[in-house]
Amino acid sequence: MAADVGPDTKALGATLAATVHTCMSSALPSIEYVGSDAWVRAQVQTRFFEALLDAVAKPKPRRSSFTDFVWRSSLTPLQVEHHADWLDAWYLTYNHTTWRATQSLETVQLPVPAPVAGHGRYTYPSGDTYVGDFLDGQRHGRGTYTVSATGYTYVGDWVHDCRHGTGVLTYNNDATHQGTYTGSWADDVRCGDGLFQEGDRFVYKGRWKRNVFHGLGHLADAKRGFNYDGEFLDGRPHGVGKATYSSDASFATYSGEWAHGCFDGVGTLQYRDGSVYAGTFVKGERHGQGTFSDPTTGDDYDGDWINDTRHGFGKATSGASKESREGPWRANTMVQGHGQDWILLYPSGDKYSGELQQGRPWGSGTCRYANGSVYTGDWVDGLRQGHGIFVNHDGATFDGQWRNGQPTTGDAPVYVEISLTEDNATCTQDDAPTSAPTTITYPNGDTYAGGLRQGKRHGRGKYISKASQHTYDGMWDMDRRHGHGVLTSGAHDFVYDGAWVHDTRTGLGKCILRGVETYTGAWHANAFHGTGTYTTADGAVYSGEFEHGLKHGVGTLRSADGSTYQGEFAKGQKHGLGTLTYANGDLYTGSFAHNARDGDGTLVTSTDTFVGAWRADVKHGHGVLTRPDGTTKDGVWQCDAPVDGPWTITFPTRSVYAGDCVGMRPHGHGVCKYANGDVYSGAWVHGVRSGWGVCVFGNGDVFDGEWTQNHVSLHGTGTLTLANGTVHAYNGATSPS
Template identity: 30%
Template sequence: MEWNVRKTLYFLTWMLVFPFILQAACIEGDCRNGKGTFIGEDGRRYEGQFMGGFLSGDGKLVLNDGSIYTGQFMQGKYHGTGELVSPDGRRYSGQFRDGVIDGIGTLTRSDGFRYEGEFALGRFNGHGVMVYPDGRRYAGEFRNNVIEGQGRLDYKDGSSFTGRFVDGKPAGRGVRLYADGSRYEGDYADGKRQGQGILGLPDGARYEGAFVDDLFDGQGTITFPDGRCYTGLFSMGKISGQGRMVWPTGYVYTGDFVAGMMEGHGVMEYPDKSRYEGEWQQGARNGQGVMYYAGGSQYKGEFVNGEPQGQGTLVNAEGEKITGQFAGGKPVSAPVPEEGAKSKQETKDTIASGEKKPSAAAVAVVQEQKKEQEAAPLGKAAREDGLVSADGFLFSDSSRQEKFTGKTRYTLPDGSVYEGEVKAGIIEGKGTQVFPDGRKYRGEFANGQRNGQGEYSYPDGSKYTGQFRDGLFDGKGVYAFPDGSAYEGEFARGMFNGMGKLQYKDGRKYLGSFRGDLPDGFGSLQLPDGSVYEGGFKAGRRNGTGRLTSPDGHVQEGEFLDDQLVEMK
């Protein structure tokens, strides 16, 4: 989702890092302290204001590749408000800081891509709105050029997702509205429905329970449009395992299901108070069972397609017992009463209950479910070294009786490759995970996730070394940016949170409290010229009571608002 975004930002950042310290070639005006025109040896042309021999103030710079910057400069760098246009149609309009896109701005491309929001160090970071050429629109939080945090993604077909994102995909709690009127609210992982959730379908069906890989899987409850309600186990989107189905007409079945059908052992209670307990196949009574009839009779024996057939024993309400072969629900020719029976008489209480029973087809669950369009193709993980992957575990044998423990190389459903330790069928211990886009994690795992000490690197050179919890940066660690900036301190849920130290590439140093990736609380900021500010910060800017000490020792103390001293003490 974010590949083109990364490419665009890298290009712009590369263009902005050049300082423009003048050497010579002033062709018009005052290129020292005033207004003038300057042409560099590489062909770049600048028209605008100068101060101390640097580009400072308002001006226009045309680079030799055709790129044009119009806006504010400070000491030879883009700084303040400006607009940068590249020959291929990319255009950025907004704030710059120390030669880098930083602050509020808008980035557009000729293909229709548009981002409007916050930038930090040349990257999407903070709140923003992104419109894609294919019609998708995202509004929410970004971190380090990736959709990360709370937000809403709208699709061209009218569907949407609102909730939390991790690595550009839905993760955590969220709400998905589909174009056909379906609605899902619940847990997500790696862009798929995973965990607990509620799915409402346009025909009125409603499922509440566990999901795995977008499908009903685990314990749940589904209510059908015709009034049926099932509570129990599901597997791969179908009713499978132990459960209880209730029909609005009064039937109640409790027992085993396979692929949406009554199969195995179960108990059916009928509206007329009769009751069957025994074996089922393909949604009908098949095998050994006992039928208790409303009139007081009881049959125990074999059933075929719902009727007594084969060897069995019938005891009527008067206590008479008949043992022998049955066919079509009745005894086969002249059965002999067992010793102790009162007399032989025609059995009026027919063996077959005679009631209309729920059909096998009525039990089946919808076989297919909608998949997330943006999700990776579903399926079992690749099998290597003779191992079998199923239900979230690695097994040593095809019968899935023995969960694997040891070391292996294992391709996960998202395409990443894990190499390392596995315990009781789950990734646990030390290992390495390499993602298709070049990201790499090396360190400790627990419960199938990154937990403990580890190192996470990105293709652009960014790297985090430290503690992880539930797959996110959490605890103490160090995050190194590709431009040389670095943060060392506390993390929470993947963000700078707590006490830490941030060293900027231009020499600035901040030591203090962080919140949501930005300085927030009390801290100390040391500037390259030797100035030091100590005091309050909010959302990365000086806010509240503080003291600014200049290199010459001069002290200004008072109230700051958005980096400006507004009230002296």
């Protein structure tokens, strides 16, 4: 066996690696055993490995090359190849005589040479033909060349056997591949101005260089639905140009700068749905400063982009609500919460500056109203809630607690203040009617028209506050609103139509805030309380339970960004167990805290599935990531990134790795149990076995030594112990012991 091993040590190394791998992982199926005696088989196997290792340790000298024969040796090539003894026997055979006859020089047909000069016709040994001008035996001048095998033809100028000048190349492979090139040539390649056509399916007209589009040109590719006018470099759009897409699912047109076939620089991209992005691109993605607008919805964004997502500082305007939000973004998401300042502009002219949650004022902030009033203080879910200072446009100031958007006095909260106090809105005994419907003007200028009882507003009546222009039109019970009624603020930014109990909004009712936000459902003590539906200015809709004016309990929130959350809420925030379906189809099911994924949860995306721990909306803690091909990676995450250290990886083949990882790839020390029964324990580098390691093969053989790029190192140190107990030790090129 050793005599058959080739002398090239490099080739031998590759052969040995493949053979050793085969022999270590199987029972040597390529060896044919005679008989069934186990001892005989063991001897054959042992001899097989010894021969392989001996070939590595003591390679034969290289055979002499043909160059050696010409310059250094007097031996013939046959003598070098087959040795003298073998040739002596060969020369005496009938086969040798026959061989000499077939190899005789007289049987070789020399080709007819091409015409030296002038005009002529010539057929080459390949069957190709040329009709045209010759000079010095070469194609030179004007002529037609036809390729016999393909039918390709070239008609045009030639210089020293090369196409050079102007000419037409025509090819016709089959019915679907027919085309022509008409234009300039230089040194046998298309170079200069030219027109290339494949019927109506593919047309390019413009500059060429080294057989590819290069310079200004027009490309019409009907097969891909792509038209381009502009500059090219090495066959791809590069420079300034305009592209039109007729078949692309996303793009319609792009006009601007290109680099190596990608949008790169300043440009304008119009999408298939009519939306438009104008700004900077990098490698085909929106990156830098740019404006995105959607004429269908009226939404637009003007600001920073990174890797095709809104990232940085930007301003988004909703076409539905006409509200604009200006602040920091990260990966298409508004960065909200404590310390993140935003500016909100409402269609009413009101302007809010401060913290947000869920796109609404939440935290500390200041609102400057269109009428000149200013509020600075705490906000919850878009309403003034907590401590705040309000300065009215007339200079009046309130510094205190707020609830559901209105100031509170003691334990008697009101949403819209209508003065009904003893000193300015009560009839005196002398001028108060007792029961008949009437119209009353109070000392402060307020008016009431309706029923009375014992001098108090009772029954149906309408009250108008002169100072604020607030109105209430509905039922009364002894000076208190009670029953059904409609309350309208003087600025018409709040309208309530519903039930009242003892001067508070209690029962079922509907309110309209700022003319664009609505709530329909149950109320208690002037606050949303019970089951109801709230629609925000940007089109988000919440249907579910409320408590004291805030989302609390179980509900469904359909946000303006297209996402939907179904689950538990607490104090206005997603909190508890829930399911969040994103606009792109991603799905998260698990725990939430303070509007963020927090606790145990499962996120399913188009690329992978993650099951594990979350904190503050990012992967944090132990988790398992599953790829579409079935690969699972079990380890620890921190701040949405995998932590280098111990991991367990299960591959689609059902092989399992447990050990050190860097970037979720085996790196360091680890153990891998393969599906075929092999077990490797040792060093890994960038996902492959490299360094010192021990592998116990499924057939019982054991290799303990050095590995390189997932294979036994051919020039390293190691010990091979066969299943029968035979041990082979070797070190680089030394012989095994």
